[in-house]
Amino acid sequence: MIRFDGVSKQYRSGNRPALHDATLQVKPGEFVFLVGASGSGKSSFLRLILREERASSGQIHVLGQDLGRLSNRKVPHYRRNLGVVFQDFRLLPTKTVFDNVAFALRVLGKSEAFIHDAVPEVLGLVGLGNKENRLPHELSGGEQQRVAIARAVVNKPAILLADEPTGNLDPTTSNGIMDVLRNINAAGTTVLMATHDTAIVNRMQKRVVELSEGRIIRDEASGSYVTTAHDIIVLDESTLQRADSQPIALEPLDFDPIPAFDPMSPTSEALDLSYLDRMRDEDPL
Amino acid sequence: MSLNFVLIEAWNGLRRNVSMVVSVVLVTLVSLTFVGSAVLLQLQVQSMKSFWYDKAQVAVYLCTEYSALGQCDQAEASAEQIAAVEAQLNSATLTPYIDKFYFETHDDAYANFVEQFKGSGVVDLVTPDLLPQTFWVNLKDPTQSAIIFEAVGGMSGVESVVDQRSYLEGIFSMLNAASLTAVGIAALMLVAAALLIATTIRLSAFSRRRELAIMRLVGASNWFIQTPFILEGVVAATVGSLLACGAIAGIVVFFVGGFLQSSLPTTSFIQLSDSLIVFPVLLGLGALLAATSAYVAISRYLRV
Numbered sequence: 188m189i190r191f192d193g194v195s196k197q198y199r200s201g202n203r204p205a206l207h208d209a210t211l212q213v214k215p216g217e218f219v220f221l222v223g224a225s226g227s228g229k230s231s232f233l234r235l236i237l238r239e240e241r242a243s244s245g246q247i248h249v250l251g252q253d254l255g256r257l258s259n260r261k262v263p264h265y266r267r268n269l270g271v272v273f274q275d276f277r278l279l280p281t282k283t284v285f286d287n288v289a290f291a292l293r294v295l296g297k298s299e300a301f302i303h304d305a306v307p308e309v310l311g312l313v314g315l316g317n318k319e320n321r322l323p324h325e326l327s328g329g330e331q332q333r334v335a336i337a338r339a340v341v342n343k344p345a346i347l348l349a350d351e352p353t354g355n356l357d358p359t360t361s362n363g364i365m366d367v368l369r370n371i372n373a374a375g376t377t378v379l380m381a382t383h384d385t386a387i388v389n390r391m392q393k394r395v396v397e398l399s400e401g402r403i404i405r406d407e408a409s410g411s412y413v414t415t416a417h418d419i420i421v422l423d424e425s426t427l428q429r430a431d432s433q434p435i436a437l438e439p440l441d442f443d444p445i446p447a448f449d450p451m452s453p454t455s456e457a458l459d460l461s462y463l464d465r466m467r468d469e470d471p472l
Numbered sequence: 473m474s475l476n477f478v479l480i481e482a483w484n485g486l487r488r489n490v491s492m493v494v495s496v497v498l499v500t501l502v503s504l505t506f507v508g509s510a511v512l513l514q515l516q517v518q519s520m521k522s523f524w525y526d527k528a529q530v531a532v533y534l535c536t537e538y539s540a541l542g543q544c545d546q547a548e549a550s551a552e553q554i555a556a557v558e559a560q561l562n563s564a565t566l567t568p569y570i571d572k573f574y575f576e577t578h579d580d581a582y583a584n585f586v587e588q589f590k591g592s593g594v595v596d597l598v599t600p601d602l603l604p605q606t607f608w609v610n611l612k613d614p615t616q617s618a619i620i621f622e623a624v625g626g627m628s629g630v631e632s633v634v635d636q637r638s639y640l641e642g643i644f645s646m647l648n649a650a651s652l653t654a655v656g657i658a659a660l661m662l663v664a665a666a667l668l669i670a671t672t673i674r675l676s677a678f679s680r681r682r683e684l685a686i687m688r689l690v691g692a693s694n695w696f697i698q699t700p701f702i703l704e705g706v707v708a709a710t711v712g713s714l715l716a717c718g719a720i721a722g723i724v725v726f727f728v729g730g731f732l733q734s735s736l737p738t739t740s741f742i743q744l745s746d747s748l749i750v751f752p753v754l755l756g757l758g759a760l761l762a763a764t765s766a767y768v769a770i771s772r773y774l775r776v
Contacts (some may be wrong), residue, residue: 237689266691279682290683294476294692342690 194245205231223398243364245352274354329360389411481700500712503661513651553629670769705766713758
């Protein structure tokens with residue numbers, strides 16, 4: 188389904204690789220957590236699968252396609268097999284819930300009849316069956332993320348990529364989102380989720396791949412995730428905000444708990460388009 | 473692919489960017505009006521050339537008793553001298569180049585002069601003996617007047633040889649300079665138009681950046697993403713081109729057909745029917761310019 192063979196990714200500006208000699212295989216139907224501190228290479232991992240970037244060396248095969256040989260022209264078609272969810276939802280503020288989800292089908296040229304079947308079905312799946320006509324700002328964060336998930340899976344992708352989908356949500360809401368992802372996974376979709384959220388990883392008991400400084404340092408079939416105080420204070424503001432509401436599991440570590448912090452390394456900001464959101468929606472003129 | 477969606481997107485882009493679209497329309501209008509004017513000027517020059525050059529003759533002016541120019545010595549050209557010039561024009565070396573020639577006497581010249589300057593005071597000052605006897609030569613190829621200059625220019629009794637085309641050259645070089653100026657201004661304006669269209673499209677893409685990001689994520693084809701923007705540029709530029717066509721038609725009908733024609737009634741000016749060829753050129757140029765610059769602008773924005 189997804190296969191990385193000795194993949195390295197070196198950004199032009201970075202002084203150390205974002206991903207270093209990563210080898211990994213994900214089977215159809217698996218649920219995989221990608222964990223690690225900010226800058227550990229999680230987002231680079233997802234960007235490589237999305238083919239937003241090409242690997243500097245090594246080979247990536249996704250759904251039988253060699254991404255190194257996939258021409259730019261064929262990338263859109265390839266991406267139809269993937270669904271993507273982000274921490275910041277990325278909904279269109281002027282469109283209703285229905286239209287946000289339908290947008291993903293309309294731009295693929297699907298017929299209105301198909302859209303009117305598929306969208307209510309997927310909204311039901313994420314538990315928003317009665318909120319089709321709301322606008323995003325009328326919804327809670329958790330509901331907005333459900334809309335984003337609905338949009339990601341409405342085209343029935345084989346793989347769902349989620350980049351810290353619970354990063355902006357409180358623990359209760361996060362659990363609701365995880366239930367949705369679990370259901371999607373149970374229906375056969377391979378899910379790859381990058382996260383900081385120790386509680387979720389520990390509760391789900393799914394496969395855990397831990398990255399540190401671009402290297403895969405752990406790959407457990409049914410694992411847990413332990414963060415260190417160092418991660419929380421220095422590297423991760425979003426976890427810091429939730430630190431009071433969340434007990435941190437402290438267990439003996441079998442790896443170096445304090446990765447060297449490198450402010451120049453590419454972090455999840457590489458995928459982050461939030462700078463666009465800062466310049467609000469108004470017409471630039 | 474859903475054409476409807478593409479059209480709606482293009483329409484939304486135009487609506488959201490009204491001020492930029494208006495500026496694109498205006499810049500296209502002005503630049504294409506200059507392009508059209510340059511083409512019209514060239515058409516005018518061509519039509520005048522073909523009209524006048526065919527009629528242009530080489531005049532071999534013979535001496536009068538008042539003339540000290542050329543081979544003259546203030547003496548009327550003698551009958552022998554006239555016969556020698558005529559023999560030269562009839563000679564085997566010149567006949568291949570000469571279509572026809574005829575001799576104009578003092579009285580013929582005076583009659584033509586009176587006809588030409590009817591109503592003017594100058595008629596009263598001129599007497600037949602002031603006007604030279606002339607051989608009027610029509611060449612087969614009007615550009616080869618130099619042959620006549622060489623053959624008869626130095627003969628005694630010949631005052632001067634004048635190619636009428638030399639009078640026209642001045643007018644044509646002026647018109648050509650005007651049309652080159654129009655082309656130069658048009659080129660600058662077209663560059664401005666192309667850059668403005670690119671900027672407009674980039675702004676339009678910026679205001680729809682969320683939609684674009686999502687389209688790319690869900691795998692909308694590049695064609696699908698780009699087409700609304702290219703359409704947007706083409707529509708704006710086409711409106712400008714249509715207005716430019718209107719402006720050109722207006723210039724031809726009201727300025728050329730009205731003002732110029734009435735002030736210079738003997739000159740043949742281009743008609744609206746002649747200028748019809750300009751319209752498809754303007755429309756094509758406008759659309760091509762817009763499509764190209766919009767495509768370049770949006771492609772840079774959409775690099776995978």
